[in-house]
Amino acid sequence: MKSPPGDGDQGGSTPERRVLACARCGTPADGPPPATWTCSVESGTRRYFCDVCSRENLRAIEGRLDSSWW
Template identity: 35%
Template structure:
């Protein structure tokens, strides 16, 4: 099993159980239906892009 990482910067998502370990991570589905993740830093940096559902290629 691979540990999910941020789609933009590649930071690994924490493997620890519990909501506090993954707080701030954002789940996303691309245009092909694949699930991806954004770390808290990238999610904050691109919050408007995420909310407007722009493709990652536009960022």
């Protein structure tokens, strides 16, 4: 008996690779988030901000204000 396509050890389809981007300006990151980026959890969702946006909004980030405020 022959397996349908995508069944078995062959995997079937390639998982989509999601590109990480800054939640504020859209700057893309190659691979995992760089060490200079900031991660914020807002309403249970992780949001990443590039080093430039993080630097420009440091006081709001330290004050735990949601990014929609700044």
